[in-house]
Amino acid sequence: MKTLQDLLARRIYLGVTGLSRAGKTVFVTSLLHNLLRADPTAEESPLRGFDPFDEGRLVGAMLRHDANATVPEFPYRRAVDALTGESPQWPEPTRGISRIRVDIRFKRAEGLGANAAAQFGMTDATLQLEIVDYPGEWLVDLPMLGQDFEAWSAAMVAQATRGSRAELARDWLAFVSARAPGADHDEEWAEQAAALYTDYLRACSEARLRYLQPGRFLHPADLKGASVLRFCPLPNLGTKAPPGSLHTAFRAKFQDYQTKVVRAFFRKHFAGLDRQIVLVDTLTALNDGQEAFDDMSEALANILESFRHGKNSLLGWLMGRRISRVLFAATKADHVIRGDRLHLENLTRRMLHVLDEKNAIKTAADIDVSSLAAVRATRDTRRSDNGREILLGRRPGDTEDTPLEPGAIPLDFPPDWAALNYRYWDFQPRPDPGWRHGGFPTLRMPEIMNFLIGEDLR
């Protein structure tokens, strides 16, 4: 019976990605939890505004644990427990790729197809929503496919000597500069160099820099300890690579990385996606200052490259044109006051427009930008003395709701760094016993669901 249903059901693959700490885990958890806890008889529902729910057509959703037996499953249960526990916390971030499937049962909307189906007694239908959660860092690897090892090395070394990276990269650069690229290959030395390079990338990541290649060094997932990761960019490369030298060995590893890691990922996971949401943490980047913000912009520009529709796309032959809708969501919209959420959306939209040199986003009807808070940790209120909007929320360590006035969102991109210092608070989820059974309060989540899967629930 289940097999028959699987055959009849429509299946949608929704990719969820974003650079680390952008809120992927919280988004997936909130999406699943609200779908699973959807109840039309409830007084207040976070799904209000989601069309199938408003029209009373959403019957219910079920998690399917049998669908992806061999791929890491998204830790939904653990994340909900973290968010709704005694002292609620943001869930542990997921590492690497994970999948989870939820079957959404719904009544068909009126229409020709539904009328025909109703003749056979099929008023209900099932949408199998498969959520694929993968790190956005892996998408940053995409430009590596178009480069050879020498060009890539030169670019990476040049990047490593700029700005605050120079300090972080000193150990690694000193280590690899000590040995000429023409010297004989030594696997042990390679491992050390790769480890130092990984340390450098990790340090950058902690310093909130985002444009880090290769992304697998940071999130190796199933490749932990694999020999393909034992390489790094080399400085002072000559034009000739003597056989058996470091240069040759690293170039071979780089080519392996291109075909067996990057291409394999795109072919196996990315090519099958129907919808994609890219979470962008604009707020934190603003908070971290100009260098982090510019770095994130650069990483985003590379991610954008993956969604470029059209024939000239590097991966056109690989992924076809399967992804039909892409949404860029500026997360943590609950961290700013109500009037600023539109500005957050506009700033993100403007940033993407600037980064997107070929104007794909501006002209495409199926790419949208929105602000989003998948789990709303604050409440809006006003000051009683001057009527200005403020937030009530708990920063890490607060034991009760604190009234706070967060910084304003700059209205243009690039932001005027000299004029303002942007300061936003971090908030912890509130302990609310209703969340476990009623779903998480959200901001603009129903609209996002309408955009991503609303059409498929007809």
Add this chain to the structure above:
Amino acid sequence: MNDRRPPLKGAPRQGSQKAEPPPRQPGVIDPALVAPREPSRPDPRLAAEAEASTAAFETTQQARDAGSSAPVAATSADEVAAPPPERPSRWGRVVWLFVITAAAFLLYDTGRALVDIWSGDWIGGAALTALVVAFATALISATMIELRAIRRLGEVGRFRAALAQSLQHDSAARLRRTLQPMLSMVGARRPELVKAFGQRTQGLTENDAIMKQFRSAVLAPLDQEARRVVRANSLAVMGATAVAPHPALDVAIVLWRSTVMVRRIAEVYGLRPSGMATLVLTKQVVVSAAIAVAADPTGDIVANTLGGGLAEKISARFAEGSISGIRAMRLGARAIETCRPLPFEPDERKGMWHTLTQG
């Protein structure tokens, strides 16, 4: 939503700090300064207060609109209305004076006659007085009802204006107050819609979300119903004109069914029109339809050639019927747009043709 925040950033944010012993971090606000939460649904205890404020709001609205004429007339009649004459015509004054004189004569004469009868025969006098009083009361109350119905037609225009205003202010409470009169008008006929709206907007604070629920929970079912009315009436017109034995009868049928249709549509949207108000409304609809035809002649030509040309091959009578049926449908569509509290959104229009043709 769109208003820029006052340029008080950075340092002025600390202005809220008073000289308190523990210095607060910038941006952290004294809990005593937090305004109490606005209730998302009016508390029963506060209902009276809310009612009062709604009433106050309405009276200000009325005072503001007292001079202006009926609602949609504001949009459609403005376009056609000739500029007002420089000086009011003297003949108007003459006619009014004549009417007033005649009425005064009548009153005076009736009074005199009653007094005469009363002095001769007090029983007959009492009976006649009672009758006259009853007549006068009935006349006045009927006039009042008419006036009120005509006033209610103005509700749509006032509501649109008030809504546009309150959407500019980003306050959910104010938006709810603005929606209230329209909801009570709809609620008199379809209380379940208002209830559903109340349940769906529970706890919503975003204006867009509330408006979306208003459109989908209240207006969409009403549109559905109104379109069914239009469909039934235009089919009736189509059939009746096809079988009517005399062309003069066609005109009568079309006039009669169109008036009925306009009236039913107004009822669907809660306007509850009476006789006079129906005439006013029909006039508005006809004017607006005429403007539409003048502005868009192709639509009519297409309807005539397509509907008529094809049907004429089959039967001339049927062709006439289909043309008048299509006209009735167009008139109905205009009537819906006149009576609807909000203009159509592009994607709401999509279902229109579907319902009109398939029911």
